[in-house]
Amino acid sequence: MKRTLIVLLAAIFIMPALSAKLLTNVYGRDYRLLNGKWDAIVDLYDQGERMKVYENRTPQGNTDFYEYSFKNGLRLNVPGDWNSQSPELKYYEGTVWYGKPFTVTKKKGRRTILHFGAASYRVNIYLNGKKILSHEGGFTPFQADVTDLLLDGENFLVAEVNNRRTKDAIPALAFDWWNYGGITRDVMLIDLPDLYIDDYFIQLDKNSPDVIHADITLSEPKAGVKVTLDIPELKKKVELTTDAKGNASTTFKAKNLKRWSPDSPKLYDVTITAGDDRVNEEIGFRNINVDGTKILVNGQPQFMRCVSFHEEIPQRMGRAFSKGDATMLLNEARDLGVNMIRLAHYPQNEYTVRMAEKMGIILWQEIPIWQGIDFTDDTTREKAQKMLTEMIQRDKNRCAVGFWGVANETKPSPERDDFLKSLLATGRDIDTTRLYVAAFDLVEFDKGRQVFTMNDPFTENLDVVAVNKYMGWYHPWPLDPSEAVWDVNADKPLIISEFGGEALAGQSGSEDVVSSWSEDYQARLYRDNLRMMQNIPNLAGVSPWILFDFRSPFRFHPTNQDGWNRKGLVSDRGERKKAWYIMHDFYRKKRNEDALSVKE
Numbered sequence: 001m002k003r004t005l006i007v008l009l010a011a012i013f014i015m016p017a018l019s020a021k022l023l024t025n026v027y028g029r030d031y032r033l034l035n036g037k038w039d040a041i042v043d044l045y046d047q048g049e050r051m052k053v054y055e056n057r058t059p060q061g062n063t064d065f066y067e068y069s070f071k072n073g074l075r076l077n078v079p080g081d082w083n084s085q086s087p088e089l090k091y092y093e094g095t096v097w098y099g100k101p102f103t104v105t106k107k108k109g110r111r112t113i114l115h116f117g118a119a120s121y122r123v124n125i126y127l128n129g130k131k132i133l134s135h136e137g138g139f140t141p142f143q144a145d146v147t148d149l150l151l152d153g154e155n156f157l158v159a160e161v162n163n164r165r166t167k168d169a170i171p172a173l174a175f176d177w178w179n180y181g182g183i184t185r186d187v188m189l190i191d192l193p194d195l196y197i198d199d200y201f202i203q204l205d206k207n208s209p210d211v212i213h214a215d216i217t218l219s220e221p222k223a224g225v226k227v228t229l230d231i232p233e234l235k236k237k238v239e240l241t242t243d244a245k246g247n248a249s250t251t252f253k254a255k256n257l258k259r260w261s262p263d264s265p266k267l268y269d270v271t272i273t274a275g276d277d278r279v280n281e282e283i284g285f286r287n288i289n290v291d292g293t294k295i296l297v298n299g300q301p302q303f304m305r306c307v308s309f310h311e312e313i314p315q316r317m318g319r320a321f322s323k324g325d326a327t328m329l330l331n332e333a334r335d336l337g338v339n340m341i342r343l344a345h346y347p348q349n350e351y352t353v354r355m356a357e358k359m360g361i362i363l364w365q366e367i368p369i370w371q372g373i374d375f376t377d378d379t380t381r382e383k384a385q386k387m388l389t390e391m392i393q394r395d396k397n398r399c400a401v402g403f404w405g406v407a408n409e410t411k412p413s414p415e416r417d418d419f420l421k422s423l424l425a426t427g428r429d430i431d432t433t434r435l436y437v438a439a440f441d442l443v444e445f446d447k448g449r450q451v452f453t454m455n456d457p458f459t460e461n462l463d464v465v466a467v468n469k470y471m472g473w474y475h476p477w478p479l480d481p482s483e484a485v486w487d488v489n490a491d492k493p494l495i496i497s498e499f500g501g502e503a504l505a506g507q508s509g510s511e512d513v514v515s516s517w518s519e520d521y522q523a524r525l526y527r528d529n530l531r532m533m534q535n536i537p538n539l540a541g542v543s544p545w546i547l548f549d550f551r552s553p554f555r556f557h558p559t560n561q562d563g564w565n566r567k568g569l570v571s572d573r574g575e576r577k578k579a580w581y582i583m584h585d586f587y588r589k590k591r592n593e594d595a596l597s598v599k600e
């Protein structure tokens, strides 16, 4: 009884403190990866908690026995979804217990943070038999300070991961991508001094070409600690002292600042020191603003030549998680001629974000508020706010991120408006340097006025409005595409964030017949949509849906789909379809137009 009470008290008092914040720039710290093979137990009926598998017990006496063992069973790669690692787990939705033995040598005056890049969809973490944190959301990091829980020598880490879809989840019960489960990103132990630099936000002022703001926070509310911020290439070294909250801030004018842009993705080496801690980071400085119906990058109107991709490697039919995966996806996007990527429909891994930044690709990152979210549920709203906060906390120093997306294809209602306005307030509390956007599928063709229009007053709360519209696929043309007139949020920049149609790579057929699932029809559809878009007066960008064919459980057609959504410009085998060449040519022309407009 006494032990239970102690464990319960520990869970109440230690756990929340352990998993509250997110250390900034984990890859810039002194870390050790716990990646590799983990032992696993598939627990379809959720019996593992009752059996206390997290205690990882083995029989001691003659009468002991346990109906589980982490040894000699299934082993899964971490990071990685489980679906692509075993045929039996392809469709699995349930709990998997992961177990990982590891050794540490504890050092005085040091702290250790256990950090997960993501686990899908919900997870409980146990260290040496004790639950230390829980997290919900398949695409944002979570962590715990385990300094006082680690044993010197052998430790055993358990992750109870569950990917069952629920009505109150984000995303909810049905979504057009594969429900990958597992520890899907890096797991690491981060070694830090007792007092360390916990968080910082260093960015160019939203409306100035050369004023830089820096906010730095220590791991403890300690006053009088000397902090230095050093950006050698700007000949700027600032010495600060923390206040009673452990914060230190500064604002300064940077001379000869080279701003980051798609054509010139300049990053600066930044070093922050405080006490025994020292963090290095590469940070870019750019402005992204709206001026009327234009999106400005560093004061210049820039047309967003965008494309989306899921965090998936089609050839492996699994979640992307590595530098190599990021390289493949980003190079294919760059070859199309983009200056922007919409990382659909959820925050993607940090390798992708950091590599896009080095390549000069602007990013739209979003949380998966995708269609059927329960906007009446307060706990769902709290989850959404936490996911948005975690996404912004992780990537707020990534200048490539220009847009935070808060929703995809939600239906107007007072509850939805209230829910999304609270999300925008949450985001703007943390970061006002970026543009807030949401994608809608509410554009209708008004037969009376003969115009495409949308009526969703919530859009007034956004910096940029985005529309998903599948003319020629889900919607037949009501008139010749070149005669289409759009009147959608005419006073704001409009991005066509999704358009396109399916084609089975290599399949030829009539360009007049949708159900031919042919490259010829898909190519004609792209030509028609681009002709329509030329006449949209406030068009600030387009983003074909989608770069690669991707897995989806509700794409049933046995020969044309077979569990794949075939809207990719590129097939799952890497074959570029005819529509790819149409977009490539369109983006080459758009880039040249932008280049000319800058010169004028």
Ligand code: GCU
Pocket: 176, 345, 408, 409, 441, 468, 498, 545, 565, 567
């Ligand atoms: C929607 C949705 C996408 C989906 C696409 C489609 O617009 O945003 O996630 O994959 O349509 O139907 O292919």
